[in-house]
Amino acid sequence: MVHASSIALGILCGPLVCVYVTFAACFCPSRLRQSGESDEKKRFERRQKMAPRPLVLHRQRALSIPLPDTECMNEGRKTLDQSQSRLMRLPLELREMIYRNVLGDNTLHMILKEQKLGHLRCKASNALECPLRYNGRTLGRESCWGPVDSANIWAPKSGINEPTDGNIIPFLRTCRQVYSEAINFLYSTNVFSFQDLDCLRHFSATVLPKRFNLVKKLDIEWYMTWPIYDPTAQQLLLNNPALYPPYDEATWEETWRIIANLPSLKFLRVSLLYYDGFQDPACEKKILAPLYKVTQAPVFEVRVSWDGREITGAPFRLIRPVPNDPTADDDSW
Ligand SMILES: [Zn+2]
Incomplete structure (x- = not known):
């Protein structure tokens, strides 16, 4: 459907404007129309207003087991004896199996909420099986969330x-001992799925670094609707400031700095979609350059929606679309 409408518009506009602008305007969201910039600015301002606050470190967490000092007692935090609990009478190994079963081994979609992040268990067996659609502005999974x-x-x-x-969260809140024994399974055994680069950035800033550093599996899908690393296209299509976050080069590079510093990362699957592909291999090289910093993940796959040359020497496996795939669905990705 997207292809059909773009071709039709391209035929209509072709004699009047250059081919590049036509294609970009057909595939890009409203920002490339006359009122686009103000819409993007409003969207950016709302996202800034609704951004979660970064975590304040060195503060006693409500669910941490309190230290036996008077300060904690004065705050009303105390730990009750759990020896009568059937769960606590089980060996730790069995309790850990239960925690992992309750909290772990799922795909968690991370989403932006008003001034906080939310996470939802994927209803599909994994993120690749979860229907993903472009809603005109960004990628979404309405079937899941x-x-x-x-x-x-x-x-x-x-x-x-x-x-x-x-x-x-309700399970973790039942008891401080359960929380302290189980919390690491949440971060170390789930796949964290992101479709918004700001969401990953906020995630890294709102959980304790020792917990964030436990993350082993990431799944990232990103629709680059802006002509990133393409100054000619930016000059042709955009006003100043050219790129609002998270579609700008700075957010892109910050994202990969965060991922490159994840010490436990074992699995990283990235899917990138660009409205018009990279016509210039130099642009593709620039956008893939920050990914080369991620060298710790044994499994690192990057799927791109555009054709191009094979690359060698990368820490990731680049997967390009299969040409003339009869099973390809234009509406999903
Ligand atoms: Zn899902």
Whole structure:
């Protein structure tokens, strides 16, 4: 459908404007139309307003087991004896199996909520099986988590207070000992799935570094609707400032700095879609350059939606589209 509409518009506009601008305008969202910039600015400002606050370090967490000092007692934090609990009478190994079963080994979609992040268990067996669609502004998974607003902030029909945690937080809140024994499984055994680069950035800034550093598996899908690393296209198509985050080069490079510093990373699957592909191999080289910093993941796959040459010497396996794939579905990716 996308291809059909773009071809039709291309035929209509072809005699009047250059081919490049026509294709870009057909595939790109409203920012390339006359009112596009102000829409993008409003979207960016709303996202800034709704951004989660970074974590304050060196603060006693509500679910941490308190130290036996008077300060903690004065705050009303104390740990009750759990020896009568049937769960606590099980050997630690068995308790850990239970924790992992309850909290781990799933794909968790990370989404933006109003001034916080949310996570939802994927309803599919894995993120590749989970239907992903471009909604005109960004990638979304309405089948898994419902609609988002124009700023890509989760907007469930039932209201913003609908929980998104897949019953993970209530379990962790049952008891401080359960929390302290189980919390690491949340980070170390799940696949964290991102479709918004800001979401990954906020995730790294809102969990304790020792927990974030436990993350082993990441799944990232990103639709580059802006002509990133393409100054000619930016000059032709955009006003100043050319690129609003998270579509700018700085956010892209920061994303890969964060990932490159994840010490436990074992599995990284990245899917990149670009509205018009990279016509210039130099642009593709620039966008892939920050990925070369990620050298610690034994499994690192990068799927791209555009054709191009084979590359060698990369720490990732580059997977390009299969030419003339009769099973390809234009509406999904
Ligand atoms: Zn899903």
